[in-house]
Amino acid sequence: xxxxxxxxxxxxxxxxxxxxxxxxxxxxxxxxxxxxxxxxxxxxxxxxxxxxxxxxxxxxxxxxxxxxxxxxxxxxxxxxxxxxxxxxxxxxxxxxxxxxxxxxxxxxxxxxxxxxxxxxxxxxxxxxxxxxxxxxxxxxxxxxxxxxxxxxxxxxxxxxxxxxxxxxxxxxxxxxxxxxxxxxxxxxxxxxxxxxxxxxxxxxxxxxxxxxxxxxxxxxxxxxxxxxxxxxxxxxxxxxxxxxxxxxxxxxxxxxxxxxxxxxxxxxxxxxxxxxxxxxxxxxxxxxxxxxxxxxxxxxxxxxxxxxxxxxxxxxxxxxxxxxxxxxxxxxx
Amino acid sequence: xxxxxxxxxxxxxxxxxxxxxxxxxxxxxxxxxxxxxxxxxxxxxxxxxxxxxxxxxxxxxxxxxxxxxxxxxxxxxxxxxxxxxxxxxxxxxxxxxxxxxxxxxxxxxxxxxxxxxxxxxxxxxxxxxxxxxxxxxxxxxxxxxxxxxxxxxxxxxxxxxxxxxxxxxxxxxxxxxxxxxxxxxxxxxxxxxxxxxxxxxxxxxxxxxxxxxxxxxxxxxxxxxxxxxxxxxxxxxxxxxxxxxxxxxxxxxxxxxxxxxxxxxxxxxxxxxxxxxxxxxxxxxxxxxxxxxxxxxxxxxxxxxxxxxxxxxxxxxxx
Numbered sequence: 091x092x093x094x095x096x097x098x099x100x101x102x103x104x105x106x107x108x109x110x111x112x113x114x115x116x117x118x119x120x121x122x123x124x125x126x127x128x129x130x131x132x133x134x135x136x137x138x139x140x141x142x143x144x145x146x147x148x149x150x151x152x153x154x155x156x157x158x159x160x161x162x163x164x165x166x167x168x169x170x171x172x173x174x175x176x177x178x179x180x181x182x183x184x185x186x187x188x189x190x191x192x193x194x195x196x197x198x199x200x201x202x203x204x205x206x207x208x209x210x211x212x213x214x215x216x217x218x219x220x221x222x223x224x225x226x227x228x229x230x231x232x233x234x235x236x237x238x239x240x241x242x243x244x245x246x247x248x249x250x251x252x253x254x255x256x257x258x259x260x261x262x263x264x265x266x267x268x269x270x271x272x273x274x275x276x277x278x279x280x281x282x283x284x285x286x287x288x289x290x291x292x293x294x295x296x297x298x299x300x301x302x303x304x305x306x307x308x309x310x311x312x313x314x315x316x317x318x319x320x321x322x323x324x325x326x327x328x329x330x331x332x333x334x335x336x337x338x339x340x341x342x343x344x345x346x347x348x349x350x351x352x353x354x355x356x357x358x359x360x361x362x363x364x365x366x367x368x369x370x371x372x373x374x375x376x377x378x379x380x381x382x383x384x385x386x387x388x389x390x391x392x393x394x395x396x397x398x399x400x401x402x403x404x405x406x407x408x409x410x411x412x413x414x415x416x417x418x419x420x421x422x423x
Numbered sequence: 424x425x426x427x428x429x430x431x432x433x434x435x436x437x438x439x440x441x442x443x444x445x446x447x448x449x450x451x452x453x454x455x456x457x458x459x460x461x462x463x464x465x466x467x468x469x470x471x472x473x474x475x476x477x478x479x480x481x482x483x484x485x486x487x488x489x490x491x492x493x494x495x496x497x498x499x500x501x502x503x504x505x506x507x508x509x510x511x512x513x514x515x516x517x518x519x520x521x522x523x524x525x526x527x528x529x530x531x532x533x534x535x536x537x538x539x540x541x542x543x544x545x546x547x548x549x550x551x552x553x554x555x556x557x558x559x560x561x562x563x564x565x566x567x568x569x570x571x572x573x574x575x576x577x578x579x580x581x582x583x584x585x586x587x588x589x590x591x592x593x594x595x596x597x598x599x600x601x602x603x604x605x606x607x608x609x610x611x612x613x614x615x616x617x618x619x620x621x622x623x624x625x626x627x628x629x630x631x632x633x634x635x636x637x638x639x640x641x642x643x644x645x646x647x648x649x650x651x652x653x654x655x656x657x658x659x660x661x662x663x664x665x666x667x668x669x670x671x672x673x674x675x676x677x678x679x680x681x682x683x684x685x686x687x688x689x690x691x692x693x694x695x696x697x698x699x700x701x702x703x704x705x706x707x708x709x710x711x712x713x714x715x716x717x718x719x720x721x722x723x724x725x726x727x728x729x730x731x732x733x734x735x736x737x738x739x740x741x742x
Contacts, residue, residue: 141551146578147574147577147578147581149574149575149577149578151540151570151571151574152539152540152543152571152574152575152578153540154540155537155539155540155541155543155544155571155575156540156541156543156544156547156575156578157544158540158541158544159481159540159541159542159543159544159545159546159547159548159558160544160545160547160548161544162524162529162541162544162545163479163544163545163548163549164548165548165551167544182534182537182571183537183540183541186533186534186537187532187534187537187538187541190520192735192736192737192738193515193735193736194512194515194516194520194530195512195516195520195522195524195530196512196513196735196741196742197738197741198522198523198524198525199522199524199529199530200738231736232736232737234737254738255737255738256737256738
């Protein structure tokens with residue numbers, strides 16, 4: 091398999107789906123000639139034209155709503171929001187419109203819509219360009235939420251998302267765009283090649299001493315921490331959730347049953363985050379397997395600051411994961 | 424039947440449907456809330472009379488009239504209001520969320536202005552397909568102050584989308600008179616800011632509404648883009664069930680009743696010889712019977728199975 095970047099993997103997924111299905115089209119701010127704020131759609135307008143790679147006015151609410159309308163009319167729109175923070179402007183369309191359609195109107199209301207958007211800090215972009223707001227949407231029945239951590243998953247899960255008949259939020263972490271990794275090749279004889287189902291977590295690394303649960307950008311930190319822990323003979327298992335809604339509780343529980351010890355790492359502020367939901371699922375189901383209380387490592391409950399010094403303190407990293415993991419294992423003994 | 428008589432029948436159906444439904448709410452037979460469109464029947468019927476079966480419609484919280492005029496089945500609508508399984512949304516949507524996509528009727532909306540972007544997107548898709556079809560977007564004077572109105576009309580004007588924005592200016596956004604919320608006199612005048620035509624018509628005149636929509640539709644189908652049609656009308660009922668209407672006087676309402684679109688139209692049809700008093704009585708009797716049957720259907724239908732509560736959220740788990 092080829093090695094490409096996370097950002098190239100997303101572009102490949104879009105390219106292949108645009109070629110495969112005439113009804114697929116892209117909408118977003120500055121996604122045409124500019125290629126999107128992070129360059130993900132660069133060059134697509136040359137192959138597919140301005141009608142399928144549509145630059146929109148700065149109107150997140152109507153862009154999301156127009157994508158819903160087009161989806162109801164049989165299209166498969168893929169919208170890019172420049173930063174996840176801007177999704178607040180489209181909240182009504184996603185929560186009150188897209189998410190309710192199938193449940194209320196039934197089979198007649200199919201809304202195959204994908205919203206792609208970059209999340210996360212690490213670039214000193216400050217309070218309104220750094221947030222990871224996945225918990226808002228995981229809380230809304232009717233929306234699916236994907237947060238891939240590798241180029242392989244980014245490409246494969248985006249292709250799945252484009253083909254999915256329901257609205258999907260596809261979260262791309264800014265700090266992963268340059269990360270290299272293998273991807274599945276397109277195959278003209280098998281257009282399902284490399285397609286991954288939604289709702290399956292991935293064991294990023296096997297181990298039996300402690301489970302570290304992460305998704306999106308935190309997966310890489312968790313893997314680095316696991317490598318570090320190995321030096322002290324601790325075998326950490328890293329579970330990459332990949333899809334936050336629907337959530338793969340089975341894979342999660344299987345890992346915790348094995349290790350008896352679990353640390354959840356979340357980049358978003360602690361309170362009300364997805365980590366709390368994961369923790370509850372473990373406690374409710376397999377409390378008796380736990381050798382220590384479930385722990386969460388998350389950003390503190392403050393807005394994302396811009397200064398590099400403050401941002402560094404804000405986001406959990408490899409060193410803090412190692413620190414907490416060691417602490418937990420010592421307490422467990 | 425003469426088309427005018429048919430328009431009259433539809434307006435009467437809407438009026439009597441809303442009256443009966445209000446009564447059923449008052450009696451506690453129907454739970455929740457509803458927003459009657461009493462007084463606005465000419466807008467619903469006039470717009471639908473100008474459309475083709477291939478067109479799409481998005482409606483509002485005050486949408487029963489739109490749906491009935493488009494051919495919605497009163498039995499399934501009534502069942503939805505009763506919260507029954509046989510209702511258009513299986514009892515999940517209630518008054519504001521029922522639709523029939525086979526009629527191009529994409530449903531009402533619980534969010535003021537929420538459907539304006541959706542209709543715009545339907546128009547975007549129709550333009551790509553180069554079909555002889557338009558998207559019609561109903562909204563009120565209140566919704567014209569939402570941000571989505573500006574975003575959507577700008578986009579539709581920019582891309583010449585086949586969308587007809589039909590503003591039902593019924594003089595009140597809940598209790599707020601239109602002059603207290605709108606910085607200009609006519610919503611239609613806002614169209615100029617987006618580079619396409621806007622017209623204000625007498626929304627209590629079914630023929631005037633129909634004519635304006637026929638013209639706007641023809642223009643859109645010629646690839647000339649959207650139009651804004653403001654239908655000036657008056658909400659003779661309260662905003663919703665339980666509205667005591669303390670914000671306006673009895674005199675004002677009496678004056679408005681003199682402009683009742685149904686009475687005006689009946690007088691016109693009778694004076695022009697399309698109908699006689701016996702004929703109108705007969706029509707009224709038929710409509711009443713239809714509504715009685717609808718109510719009976721709703722009463723006799725089963726409630727949804729609570730065990731199905733969690734089904735049908737995604738395509739992979741259809742109800």
